[in-house]
Amino acid sequence: MIQLEPIGVVRSPFAEPSDVPRFAADRANVKGTIEIFETFREGLEDLEGFSHIVLIWRFHKSEEASLDATPPYDVGTKGVFATRSPRRPNALGLSIVELDTIENGCVHIRNFDMADGTPILDIKPYIPENIDPASVSLGWLEEARKAVLESLTD
Amino acid sequence: MIQLEPIGVVRSPFAEPSDVPRFAADRANVKGTIEIFETFREGLEDLEGFSHIVLIWRFHKSEEASLDATPPYDVGTKGVFATRSPRRPNALGLSIVELDTIENGCVHIRNFDMADGTPILDIKPYIPENIDPASVSLGWLEEARKAVLESLTD
Numbered sequence: 130m131i132q133l134e135p136i137g138v139v140r141s142p143f144a145e146p147s148d149v150p151r152f153a154a155d156r157a158n159v160k161g162t163i164e165i166f167e168t169f170r171e172g173l174e175d176l177e178g179f180s181h182i183v184l185i186w187r188f189h190k191s192e193e194a195s196l197d198a199t200p201p202y203d204v205g206t207k208g209v210f211a212t213r214s215p216r217r218p219n220a221l222g223l224s225i226v227e228l229d230t231i232e233n234g235c236v237h238i239r240n241f242d243m244a245d246g247t248p249i250l251d252i253k254p255y256i257p258e259n260i261d262p263a264s265v266s267l268g269w270l271e272e273a274r275k276a277v278l279e280s281l282t283d
Numbered sequence: 284m285i286q287l288e289p290i291g292v293v294r295s296p297f298a299e300p301s302d303v304p305r306f307a308a309d310r311a312n313v314k315g316t317i318e319i320f321e322t323f324r325e326g327l328e329d330l331e332g333f334s335h336i337v338l339i340w341r342f343h344k345s346e347e348a349s350l351d352a353t354p355p356y357d358v359g360t361k362g363v364f365a366t367r368s369p370r371r372p373n374a375l376g377l378s379i380v381e382l383d384t385i386e387n388g389c390v391h392i393r394n395f396d397m398a399d400g401t402p403i404l405d406i407k408p409y410i411p412e413n414i415d416p417a418s419v420s421l422g423w424l425e426e427a428r429k430a431v432l433e434s435l436t437d
Contacts, residue, residue: 131341131402133285133373153413169372172350174362178422181414185339185375187285196326208328210406218323219287221339221405223377225412248285251375252364257419258379259307260335265411268332 135248137165163236170234181255191215202273289402291319317390324388335409345369356427
């Protein structure tokens with residue numbers, strides 16, 4: 130077993146995970162804050178200047194983990210590691226968010242998907258991946274998205 | 284405190300973290316495996332078909348955490364959260380790797396940067412971010428890269 134200690138906590142207008150809009154476009158201008166605990170604040174030095182940051186966090190309100198998940202598409206159940214379901218072993222969340230400013234240990238962010246009270250486990254600078262989009266395939270999600278598009282043009 | 288349980292372990296030709304080549308180009312065709320522990324294997328269902336996967340893992344051999352880090356550029360120390368240093372609070376690593384095949388709970392991967400024995404905490408499908416590269420700034424790293432390029436053309 131591995132023991133982790135949160136480095137801070139999210140202050141978000143989304144009181145509950147179910148309040149977080151599913152689509153990024155619906156939360157584009159919403160602002161929030163990560164309050165970094167005092168003992169970790171020195172580690173924020175030099176982070177301002179990065180436009181985006183990567184957050185690793187804990188789904189602190191998710192129900193018991195399950196090895197299968199039911200994505201929000203008409204595709205039945207999928208193995209949990211092939212989805213972004215919160216009900217996953219270790220309940221780790223991962224987000225890339227926009228960084229506004231940092232003051233007194235408060236990291237002001239935009240375009241995020243965490244609910245109020247979410248424990249933050251790590252912050253890393255976002256450095257774009259050097260991955261050719263043409264080389265990426267999305268497995269079952271590709272089919273699911275195609276079906277949604279087709280149903281829209283019916 | 285939060286308790287996590289590894290879902291699997293990496294089998295890698297890089298015996299020690301210091302054996303992992305720094306540049307992606309130098310490890311492009313190296314192959315490795317994640318052995319998923321039996322109780323978690325059912326969660327791998329439907330993951331094949333994704334070309335890339337996101338791994339959250341633990342720097343299991345990193346030294347004590349520090350709030351400042353010395354990146355491999357001539358830039359002095361930086362706050363640890365503004366770097367990818369392994370010596371960070373919670374010692375979490377994050378990688379996007381190529382997925383080859385999955386058989387008997389073994390996830391065969393390419394282009395990874397984990398040493399042998401690395402505990403894996405989560406696997407997620409890689410879905411490219413919708414971030415305009417022109418909107419991304421890299422803070423101190425931008426300056427550092429510019430200085431390296433200039434020194435090369437001197």
